[in-house]
Amino acid sequence: xxxxxxxxxxxxxxxxxxxxxxxxxxxxxxxxxxxxxxxxxxxxxxxxxxxxxxxxxxxxxxxxxxxxxxxxxxxxxxxxxxxxxxxxxxxxxxxxxxxxxxxxxxxxxxxxx
Amino acid sequence: xxxxxxxxxxxxxxxxxxxxxxxxxxxxxxxxxxxxxxxxxxxxxxxxxxxxxxxxxxxxxxxxxxxxxxxxxxxxxxxxxxxxxxxxxxxxxxxxxxxxxxxxxxxxxx
Numbered sequence: 429x430x431x432x433x434x435x436x437x438x439x440x441x442x443x444x445x446x447x448x449x450x451x452x453x454x455x456x457x458x459x460x461x462x463x464x465x466x467x468x469x470x471x472x473x474x475x476x477x478x479x480x481x482x483x484x485x486x487x488x489x490x491x492x493x494x495x496x497x498x499x500x501x502x503x504x505x506x507x508x509x510x511x512x513x514x515x516x517x518x519x520x521x522x523x524x525x526x527x528x529x530x531x532x533x534x535x536x537x538x539x540x541x
Numbered sequence: 542x543x544x545x546x547x548x549x550x551x552x553x554x555x556x557x558x559x560x561x562x563x564x565x566x567x568x569x570x571x572x573x574x575x576x577x578x579x580x581x582x583x584x585x586x587x588x589x590x591x592x593x594x595x596x597x598x599x600x601x602x603x604x605x606x607x608x609x610x611x612x613x614x615x616x617x618x619x620x621x622x623x624x625x626x627x628x629x630x631x632x633x634x635x636x637x638x639x640x641x642x643x644x645x646x647x648x649x650x651x
Contacts, residue, residue, distance in 0.1 A: 459637055467581075468646075469643075470629055470643055472641075473638065473640070476638070483637055484637055518584070520584075527571055527572050527591075528589075529574070529589060530584075530639070531586070532583035532585070533583050534582050534583045535581070537581070
């Protein structure tokens with residue numbers, strides 16, 4: 429199984445809502461990532477978990493809260509988002525850190541209204 | 542900026558032609574990878590080239606890396622309509638941090 433599964437595929441939320449994005453992989457990868465991608469732009473790294481511990485936070489606003497409940501799951505909790513947070517959110521995993529292939533999920537298309 | 546810069550930004554070719562896209566960067570890297578993305582979906586890994594390698598092949602793909610010029614190129618030979626996608630170079634700067642280039646949008650006309 430070489431899949432990274434993200435749910436939901438699409439999400440529309442109001443600025444006062446709380447929602448969560450979920451990501452799952454069963455490849456035994458020890459590193460998991462959240463990226464944000466705006467239209468016609470490259471993915472931008474948000475968070476990296478290594479061995480279930482947060483190792484990189486790219487100065488992401490606190491309205492985004494990551495969580496890694498176990499080695500297969502990665503969540504991104506969303507609260508009080510702004511319309512400019514609308515984007516494609518991509519989850520990825522890799523066996524190790526850089527220097528190894530990253531596997532990406534299909535993303536969650538988030539719209540904040 | 543550490544971000545890789547890619548050119549061209551967009552490329553339109555006929556099926557059967559070759560497509561070349563380039564990536565230039567400013568920082569030191571351990572490895573460089575190329576990814577493909579189909580219309581706002583997830584990225585798919587194409588090839589990884591290490592800093593001590595100069596050229597690598599995978600099927601119809603050929604990647605070169607010149608660390609002295611801080612540049613890499615991706616060549617797709619005998620392109621197909623299914624190759625239509627955005628292509629990103631990704632810079633491995635160490636640890637878990639990968640920085641993506643701006644991307645080249647390739648359109649292959651049947």
